[in-house]
Amino acid sequence: MGADPRFFLAHGPIALSAIAAAAGVTLAEGEDRLFADVAPLGDAGPQEVAFLEGRRMLAALRETRAGAVLVAAAAAKDVPAGCIALVTETPQLAYARVAALFHPRPVPVASIHPTAVVAPDARIGAGTEIGPYAVIGAGAEIGEDCVIGAQAVVGGGCVLGARSVLRAQASMEYCIAGAGVVLHQGARVGNEGFGFITTKAGEHVTVPQIGRVILGDGVEIGANSCVDRGAGGDTVLGPGTRLDNLVQIGHNVKTGRGCVIVAQVGIAGSAELGDYVVVAAQAGLVGHIKVGAQARIGAQAGVMNDVPAATDVVGSPAWPARETLRAFARLRQLAATKRDGTSGGTP
């Protein structure tokens, strides 16, 4: 069973040959069948294409009723008779391409909803769709083929590149964004950061935050995530960087390209990440540290120091992964021994 047609119109049927081409798979000779949709391995029927990555669902593969399955070579032997094996080194990536055939990103309907409030000097590119109750501020420049969702807010002076999307109730201010940028529901970009200085008497005096947010091409900001503008100078997310939901990015953070920031991570002001850094869920990074390219920060880690490139760190405070895991194991052993060294309880 494919995607629920209440919500998802599958753009089928699509021929196996087109599917294979999108997937980068070589087909054996045979009839060019038609397929209706993609579906998960356990749910798919003869008119649907599924995929298997890894070994977790191998049992499901043997029992699948899918018409075709994208699989790695090692799993091809487990594809049931009557099901077409589409062999690829990267099944999930191939699935992404095939699914996009059936469920392409919707083409904007070039229109400005009559209830949208658009400043007279705002510039809206050709093909862009602006939804009900959206607010576009003075001097804003929105590129071609964008989608501005219901009640989304684009602040005065902002620039949004072509093919970008603001989903319902997202807001951006003090922001220059490239092409193909996506702000998910309730994302908040360009807020005033947490910048103040406290007098001896305990009064907090706001420091005007007069920097911007720069979002590279293809940046995505998850639902209800927050990206503060710079205090002076900018907060910069490099091209292709993706934030999950409920992430906090402090003022003047800079990331390289293609970083992955998972849900509920917090990165404090002026921290700098190189290219392709991965920060797992709920981790926290203190301000002003430098994280080298391709470093990987573990879930719930507390990173208090610079992290070298291509290094994995876990724990709070975060240490290189191997040391931390050994420390936890040792702690567990100790918990199982009494103070006099004799064993006690479950090791």
Added chain:
Amino acid sequence: MGADPRFFLAHGPIALSAIAAAAGVTLAEGEDRLFADVAPLGDAGPQEVAFLEGRRMLAALRETRAGAVLVAAAAAKDVPAGCIALVTETPQLAYARVAALFHPRPVPVASIHPTAVVAPDARIGAGTEIGPYAVIGAGAEIGEDCVIGAQAVVGGGCVLGARSVLRAQASMEYCIAGAGVVLHQGARVGNEGFGFITTKAGEHVTVPQIGRVILGDGVEIGANSCVDRGAGGDTVLGPGTRLDNLVQIGHNVKTGRGCVIVAQVGIAGSAELGDYVVVAAQAGLVGHIKVGAQARIGAQAGVMNDVPAATDVVGSPAWPARETLRAFARLRQLAATKRDGTSGGTP
């Protein structure tokens, strides 16, 4: 002093007999007094009903000026003279019932605000109230006696059961919800999950997320919490499950009935929780794990493995509670000893 009448209209006066009936309490013979409201134990006056659960506020009980107090039998002797003791095994539950007499959930005013944008083919049930600037999408079906708050968004095709509530600025898309569902302010249901696959060259390719969110009867989603729709197949929250604020639920998570997910918890994709699981504040669960019914996960825990039913786990990584607490105690002892085994500093 009862609730502030600026905000809360108490539906009184209500007779003691009705209060006792709602509370499930047997009254001794006596005059059927009238009461004006409920109030906290320390603030209540002779026309108000208070409650005491546990021992924390026992001193406040002895000094209360409340006209009546819901108490457990053991505390009845501490109820001051002139104050009516309403004895029940479950004082706080009884209080919930009594408070609801004075402060019932508001009845919707059947109406569609003239500024609401409602798709022509959307179906709105009898008695439902739709507030200013709400947006109801094509083919949506909203049941009877619902409340759609100011600027709330119901996406195309969504189904919302009777007596449900979307508070101001909540949004739901790709969602089938049962009866009595509540989305609190800024809750985001049905967002596109964090689904992408990364090519060797480091480019993140979005995987179309073509599943839905299924919310059982009585599910509540806290303010600014996020529930991502399924990648393929659904994200499912079982009947009665409640999420606090700022919670993240990843794609394809499934919970049983009556789960309690406290503030700022993150549950990664495809994790499955049984019935009545409690996840305390700020805990994180990795993807694809299974948590058995009635398990309890401690605050700030980092759960990386399956959790058996009816098991308590704490810590990051999370272990069974007893082991973790012993490990922390042992670590504390060790911190107090020097490397040569002699004692140093505060144990």
Added chain:
Amino acid sequence: MGADPRFFLAHGPIALSAIAAAAGVTLAEGEDRLFADVAPLGDAGPQEVAFLEGRRMLAALRETRAGAVLVAAAAAKDVPAGCIALVTETPQLAYARVAALFHPRPVPVASIHPTAVVAPDARIGAGTEIGPYAVIGAGAEIGEDCVIGAQAVVGGGCVLGARSVLRAQASMEYCIAGAGVVLHQGARVGNEGFGFITTKAGEHVTVPQIGRVILGDGVEIGANSCVDRGAGGDTVLGPGTRLDNLVQIGHNVKTGRGCVIVAQVGIAGSAELGDYVVVAAQAGLVGHIKVGAQARIGAQAGVMNDVPAATDVVGSPAWPARETLRAFARLRQLAATKRDGTSGGTP
């Protein structure tokens, strides 16, 4: 280079004498130069004023092209020739004052946008600006010179003091707020807290939440942060207390004045903080504890017990900082030793 004029109009030029006066700096005799803006130390040009606090950017100071720099006495010798050293004990505080000369808080444009929905009996103070699609409820009272941003919601009966600001899509309900209060984008104040009692059968019964939120003068609530109203009695944030983004404040929490609650902190119900408490990012506090004045809670701490005044605690569970750091060091040593006591691996 100063702030981007797309977004920030600098209110210059401003004379050095005025700058010095705002900064509380004594000037040597000399020409009263004009300055155009403030800028970061590394970017500033001859018409801009920069600052240096601490030693982190000392190298940048030696090479700055700024026309003037606010510095502490110890750094005055590093100010390049041709650059005016403005010597002060508190450079960053002085910078905040000077930056506010060039970038003062915008004066509201007294106006009610034609699309704003304002209840007939709501009272709006002189000079207040209400933006597009804002919703002001019955009986609300908004003071003078406030700014209510696009789509912000002020619930019925709420009181907001003079010179307060609700940024786009913020919402407040059941709230009495003082003067100079700021709710940042998507902040949610007055939500129904996570209050329910569970029956033996596992059903969660909502406890009506009939308290309010009281915000003192100058309180700031960060973007997408949530402050739940009291269950009975109020949630109270003392004057000058500031919340960063994505913070959760549970029902009936009380803080003293000037507390600093950093991003993604969670404070559970009925916890009480004294004056000037600092809670660092991602920390969690359990309910009903008392944190004394000027205590400091470390990032990611898990505070499960009362904290005495002026005490620093770190870790989860949180202990006094010195003990925790010693414990971590000891754990690290142990990780480097084998079970038989011999050394192994990197210490």
